[in-house]
Amino acid sequence: MAGPGAGLLRALRGARGRGWGSAAGGWAGLRGRPDKYGGVSVELPQCQPRPRRRERAAFGRWLRASVAQWQEEGRVAVWLHVPILQSGLAAVAASQGFAFHHAESGSATLMRWLGEGPSRLPGYATHQLGVAGAVLDENAGKVLVVQDRNKTVNAWKFPGGLSNPGEDIGDTAVREVFEETGIKSEFKSILSIRQQHQHPGAFGKSDMYIICRLEPSSFNINFCQQECLRCEWMDLDELARTKHATPITSNVAKLLLYGYREGFDKIDITMREFPAVYTGRFYKLYHRELPESYRNMT
Amino acid sequence: MAGPGAGLLRALRGARGRGWGSAAGGWAGLRGRPDKYGGVSVELPQCQPRPRRRERAAFGRWLRASVAQWQEEGRVAVWLHVPILQSGLAAVAASQGFAFHHAESGSATLMRWLGEGPSRLPGYATHQLGVAGAVLDENAGKVLVVQDRNKTVNAWKFPGGLSNPGEDIGDTAVREVFEETGIKSEFKSILSIRQQHQHPGAFGKSDMYIICRLEPSSFNINFCQQECLRCEWMDLDELARTKHATPITSNVAKLLLYGYREGFDKIDITMREFPAVYTGRFYKLYHRELPESYRNMT
Numbered sequence: 001m002a003g004p005g006a007g008l009l010r011a012l013r014g015a016r017g018r019g020w021g022s023a024a025g026g027w028a029g030l031r032g033r034p035d036k037y038g039g040v041s042v043e044l045p046q047c048q049p050r051p052r053r054r055e056r057a058a059f060g061r062w063l064r065a066s067v068a069q070w071q072e073e074g075r076v077a078v079w080l081h082v083p084i085l086q087s088g089l090a091a092v093a094a095s096q097g098f099a100f101h102h103a104e105s106g107s108a109t110l111m112r113w114l115g116e117g118p119s120r121l122p123g124y125a126t127h128q129l130g131v132a133g134a135v136l137d138e139n140a141g142k143v144l145v146v147q148d149r150n151k152t153v154n155a156w157k158f159p160g161g162l163s164n165p166g167e168d169i170g171d172t173a174v175r176e177v178f179e180e181t182g183i184k185s186e187f188k189s190i191l192s193i194r195q196q197h198q199h200p201g202a203f204g205k206s207d208m209y210i211i212c213r214l215e216p217s218s219f220n221i222n223f224c225q226q227e228c229l230r231c232e233w234m235d236l237d238e239l240a241r242t243k244h245a246t247p248i249t250s251n252v253a254k255l256l257l258y259g260y261r262e263g264f265d266k267i268d269i270t271m272r273e274f275p276a277v278y279t280g281r282f283y284k285l286y287h288r289e290l291p292e293s294y295r296n297m298t
Numbered sequence: 299m300a301g302p303g304a305g306l307l308r309a310l311r312g313a314r315g316r317g318w319g320s321a322a323g324g325w326a327g328l329r330g331r332p333d334k335y336g337g338v339s340v341e342l343p344q345c346q347p348r349p350r351r352r353e354r355a356a357f358g359r360w361l362r363a364s365v366a367q368w369q370e371e372g373r374v375a376v377w378l379h380v381p382i383l384q385s386g387l388a389a390v391a392a393s394q395g396f397a398f399h400h401a402e403s404g405s406a407t408l409m410r411w412l413g414e415g416p417s418r419l420p421g422y423a424t425h426q427l428g429v430a431g432a433v434l435d436e437n438a439g440k441v442l443v444v445q446d447r448n449k450t451v452n453a454w455k456f457p458g459g460l461s462n463p464g465e466d467i468g469d470t471a472v473r474e475v476f477e478e479t480g481i482k483s484e485f486k487s488i489l490s491i492r493q494q495h496q497h498p499g500a501f502g503k504s505d506m507y508i509i510c511r512l513e514p515s516s517f518n519i520n521f522c523q524q525e526c527l528r529c530e531w532m533d534l535d536e537l538a539r540t541k542h543a544t545p546i547t548s549n550v551a552k553l554l555l556y557g558y559r560e561g562f563d564k565i566d567i568t569m570r571e572f573p574a575v576y577t578g579r580f581y582k583l584y585h586r587e588l589p590e591s592y593r594n595m596t
Contacts, residue, residue, distance in 0.1 A: 088386035103401030192585035287490035
C-alpha cells in the first residue's frame with residue numbers, strides 16, 4: 001500500500017529516471033549544484049506528502065555518501081534547501097552536522113562547513129529597518145507628531161514603522177506617515193540614523209532606525225485610531241524644548257530647528273540614484289551634498 | 299522496545315508529569331505562553347532523538363486541539379519554536395497552516411496568524427550591513443585603497459566587509475580595514491549610506507553599505523593576500539579622478555577631497571551615544587553636527 005511518502009519517491013524516480021532500490025534509494029538521482037565559492041547546493045524536491053522513516057533513512061545514507069564525495073572533491077561547504085513539508089529531512093541532516101542558515105515561509109536552508117578551520121560561510125540578514133518621517137510645514141513652522149496608543153509613557157514622536165522587504169528608505173517614511181496620520185508628503189533627506197543591537201522587537205537581531213525630513217503636500221490630519229492616541233501639528237520650537245519626547249525625537253527636533261532657521265544644507269543627508277552593476281537595477285546613495293565643481297571633476 | 303522517539307516522550311512525561319495515553323498523547327502537558335501582542339508562543343522541548351510517526355501524529359492532534367482553543371480564547375497568532383532535531387514536527391505544523399518565520403543554527407520558529415484579515419505579524423531581519431573605511435592620511439593627502447583578488451575588473455575601492463552580529467558600524471570599519479590591510483585606525487564619521495535590494499550576496503535580502511571616514515594610527519601596509527590583489531596609499535586627488543573605481547568609491551573620494559580641502563564639517567555625519575530604554579544598553583545616533591547652543595536648549 002502506498003504510504004504518505006510514496007509520492008516523494010515517485011517524484012524522484014520520475015524526475016531523475018532512477019529506481020528505488022539502489023544503495024541510496026530514490027535519492028541517488030539527486031545532484032548537488034557547485035557554486036562559484038567552492039560550495040555545493042542541493043534543492044530537495046517539493047512534494048506534498050511527508051517523508052516516511054524508510055525514506056528518511058535512505059536520505060541519510062545518500063547525504064552521508066554525497067558529503068564524503070564532495071569532501072573528496074575539495075568542496076568547502078554544502079547548502080541544503082528543504083521544503084517545509086519535508087522538514088523531517090532537516091532533522092536527518094542535523095544529525096550529520098548541518099544547521100539552519102535561514103528559513104522563510106515554505107522553505108529552510110541548512111548548511112555544513114567542510115573546509116579547514118572555522119566556517120567562513122556568510123551569515124544571514126542581521127538588521128531590521130525602521131523609518132520615521134519628520135514632516136515640516138515650513139510656512140507654519142510646525143512639525144507632525146504622534147503619540148502611540150499602546151505605550152505607558154506618553155511621549156511625542158515622529159510617525160513611522162518598519163520597512164517592507166525591498167522598500168526604499170524614503171518610501172517607507174512617506175507610506176508610514178500616510179498610514180498613521182493621513183498626511184501626504186515627499187522625501188527630502190535623511191536626518192539621522194540609529195543603530196541598536198539585540199533589539200527586543202527584532203527577534204534578537206539589530207535594529208536600524210532612520211528619520212527622514214519630509215515636505216507635506218496635504219495638511220488635514222486623519223490619524224489611525226488603532227495605532228495613535230494623539231496626532232497634531234506642533235510648533236517645531238515647542239517639540240525641540242519639550243520633555244515629553246524621547247532623546248532621539250528631541251535631538252532630531254533640535255537638528256530640524258537648526259536647519260529650519262539656518263538652512264537645511266546644514267542638516268541634510270541627500271540622496272542620489274545610480275545604476276547597479278546588476279542589469280536593470282538601481283541603488284540609492286545618501287551623503288552630504290557635493291558641490292557641482294567636485295561632482296564633475298575628472 | 300524503546301524507539302528513537304521514546305526519549306522525547308520521557309522528556310515530556312518527566313517535565314510535565316503527564317502520561318502518554320491522554321487524547322493528545324504526551325503533548326497534552328505542553329502549554330502555550332501568551333505574549334503581550336495577543337499571541338501565544340510554544341517552545342517544543344529539546345530532545346536528542348527524532349520524533350517517530352506515532353508521536354508526530356499525537357503532536358498533530360495536540361496542535362489542532364490547542365489552536366482551536368487559542369482561537370476560542372481570541373488569540374491572534376501562534377509562534378512555534380522547533381529544535382532542528384524535531385524538525386519532523388515542523389512538517390506536521392506546516393500541514394496545519396504554519397509557515398517558517400525564521401530559523402537559525404539549531405532552531406526554527408514557525409508562525410500562524412489566527413486574527414482577522416491578512417497577517418499583521420512582524421517580519422524578520424531584512425538587511426545585511428556592509429561597512430568600508432576610507433582611511434585618510436591627512437599629512438600626506440593619501441587614502442588607503444585595495445583591489446579585490448577575485449574580481450574580473452580591477453577597480454580601486456575602500457577596504458571593508460560585512461558587520462558581525464551585534465557589531466557597531468565604526469567597529470566593523472576599523473576591524474575590516476585592519477584585517478585586510480594591517481592598518482590601524484580610528485572612527486571619525488559616516489560619509490555615505492547605500493541601500494540596495496535583492497542583493498545577490500544577501501540571499502535575496504537587502505544590503506546596506508556604509509562608508510566611514512577613519513584616521514590612521516599606523517602606516518605600514520601588510521595586506522591580506524587571500525582577499526586583496528593590491529593595496530596602497532593613493533593620492534586622494536588621484537582616486538577622485540581615476541576611472542578605475544566604482545561609482546560609489548569615486549563619489550566618496552570626491553566628497554572626501556571636498557572635506558579635506560574645505561573642512562570635514564562639510565561632509566561628516568557624526569556620532570553620539572545615548573542610553574537605551576532597555577537597562578544597561580546604549581545605542582549610537584548618527585547625524586549632522588549640532589551646535590552647542592541648539593544641543594543644550596530647553
